[in-house]
Amino acid sequence: MTRPPTAAQRRVIDAADPVTGRLKGTEAQLTALVKRGLAFRHPRPPRDHFLTPAGHRLRDAPGIPETAEPAGTAEVSAGTASGVFAARIGGEEGPEAGPARLREVHSAWQGLLELRRMTRPDGATGLPCAWERTHLVQAAALALEAAGHRPAGTEGGGYRIRATPQPEAVAVYEPDPEALGACAATLEKAGWQVGEHTEPRTGARYALASPRRT
Structure with a gap:
């Protein structure tokens, strides 16, 4: 265990960019x-500083000392209980798609591109x-919401993204066939490999998406 950061260092950690982890x-x-x-x-260049995964966890779990990890890549915080931006996967209660939400989604997507x-x-x-390959559901949800697709509300309608038993693959459900095809096209444009399938038991159509490596 390392010594907890000082109050000044803690303020720097808490003020890090919520998406990229960039520090000032x-x-x-x-x-x-x-x-x-x-x-x-x-x-x-410009050789900025960013939080490591340990730094992210320390920020997202106030008061819990962290064991230091070797420096690595910055981690996107897409969905924690600490108020950090959360991508909508569909089916949950969430903020309406008003101007504030649109700005948050745009900022999160730009941070992910960075x-x-x-x-x-x-x-x-x-x-x-x-990060996207280890946070498949959140990453796919952010790509879709940033492109203007509507997540399903608590009463249905819109996309729903769910984890699958397959490694590095998520399932995207959308009751409207045209909207499902549009979701698949958006993910392909965002660097995902996508194929449409039919569930044998229910006959429901869904898109199976995996992040491409090349």
């Missing part, structure tokens, strides 16, 4: 967080990053 602080504060394994400095750029040697943004 004095050079001494940022250097100290790097030494604790709670932040890392990106190797490419994370893709930062974590690829060529700086490209066309393929999903490692």
